[in-house]
Amino acid sequence: MEVSVRELLEAGAHFGHQSSRWNPKMKKFIFEERNGIHIIDLQKTVNQFKTAVQFLAHCIEQGEAILMVGTKKQAKEIVKTAAQQCGAFWVTERWLGGTLTNLQTIRKSVGRFKEIEQMQADGTMAQLSKKESASLTRELHKLKKNLMGIREMDRKPGALFVIDPNREKIAVEEARRLGVPIVALIDTNCDPDKIDYPIACNDDAIRTISLLVTKVEEIILQARGMNKDKASNVEAQASQEIA
Incomplete structure (x- = not known):
């Protein structure tokens, strides 16, 4: 699964930030400056994307999980939908400090999340006072949103x-x-040295985010030996079983 220069152009992926806001380390990924805006070299983006998705596919084939992170408004729903579809983990609300470096503490919060869910499912919450029930409902909503x-x-x-x-x-x-x-996905104001597999593009444009995230989703599904239709059927069956 590759992406073409034409697809990227149509998605507006070539528009970087104002040249005054650039990170000089991004120079090698910039084609030119046009009307005060840096234009990204999309041929390099194509090559970067190919390398990046090959790595992601390898991770899946080795049984590793992918965590997708996109908390900006333009990315939230796109990332969440793609992650759910391909079986990746996701964070689209606030990143909780320690999500990776203090995972055991995060797991305790997840345990609390599941505990309240069970109380709601087995009728325990219905037996509590209105005040206690409302408090637990608020706590559950917050935990669900973040976890x-x-x-x-x-x-x-x-x-x-x-x-x-x-x-x-x-x-x-x-x-x-x-x-x-x-x-x-890194724009012209980012530091590529901190990223193992940078993909230079307009990381603010919904069309660009949607194009590339959807292709990543498809790559992950392929690596799992599935396609979108099969994944949708599995998800539907799971929903029916839960119901």
Whole structure:
């Protein structure tokens, strides 16, 4: 699964930031400056993407998990939907400090999340006072919002896939500290040296994010020996079983 220069152009992936906001380390990925805006060399983006997805596919084939991170408004739903579809973990709300470096503490919060879910399911909450029930409902909502995407992640992932590492600084720092390889969509204001597999592109454009994240999703599904239709059927069957 590759991406073409034409697809990237149509998605607006070539538009970087204003030249005054650039990170000089991105110079090698910039084609030119046009009207005060840096234009990204999309042929390099194509090559970077190919290398990055080959690595992600290898991770899946080795039984490793992928954690997808995108908390910016443009990326949230795209990342969450793709992760759910391909079986990756995801963080699309606030990154909780220690998600990687203090995983045991995070697992305790997940345990609390599951405990309240069980109380809700078996009718225990219905027997509590309105005040106690309301308090637990609020706690459950907060835990679900922050932990739903990593509730089954009991060890560090094989790779971190990030939209805009400048925004996800803490996630990147934790991954680097633990030696977790990072794949990231990086704009002209980012530091590529912190990323193992950088993909230079417009990381603010919804069309660009959607194009590349969807292709990553398809790569992961292929590596699992599945396609989108099969994944949708599995998800539907799982939902029916739960119901």
